[in-house]
Amino acid sequence: MRLLWAILLLCLAGAAWSETVVPARTLRANTVIAPADLALRSADVPGAFSDPAALIGQETRVTLYAGRPIRPGDIGPPALVTRNQIVTLHFTSGGLRILADGRALGRGGAGDRIRVMNLSSRTTLFGTVQPDGTINVSQ
Numbered sequence: 313m314r315l316l317w318a319i320l321l322l323c324l325a326g327a328a329w330s331e332t333v334v335p336a337r338t339l340r341a342n343t344v345i346a347p348a349d350l351a352l353r354s355a356d357v358p359g360a361f362s363d364p365a366a367l368i369g370q371e372t373r374v375t376l377y378a379g380r381p382i383r384p385g386d387i388g389p390p391a392l393v394t395r396n397q398i399v400t401l402h403f404t405s406g407g408l409r410i411l412a413d414g415r416a417l418g419r420g421g422a423g424d425r426i427r428v429m430n431l432s433s434r435t436t437l438f439g440t441v442q443p444d445g446t447i448n449v450s451q
Contacts, residue, residue, distance in 0.1 A: 338378050371388055399445065403448075
């Protein structure tokens, strides 16, 4: 009997409406989001952002169309490293620390994993972009 009442209450409760953040205009990929680029729309979209403050200063990964909800995979931290940029590669293992010049083969922000090429050996490696724009190379 309790199960029947619980099901009945869930059916009568209906959907809860909340506000969803949408772009106020179409934003091309690789655009840093400003407060004027966002608007709130009354809608219930699972997985979409509801707080504009979480998006301001982030960079679009894909083109965002006006009025459509913004999802977490659509944005990310602003890029610190661009493709073909000369970067410093850091390799640390125990007490050994090696610094080398490299070329970024991708674009990425802090925490992103990108491909890089060591300019001395022409070896392609993967590394993580650090907040200062250097690349921490792993084995």
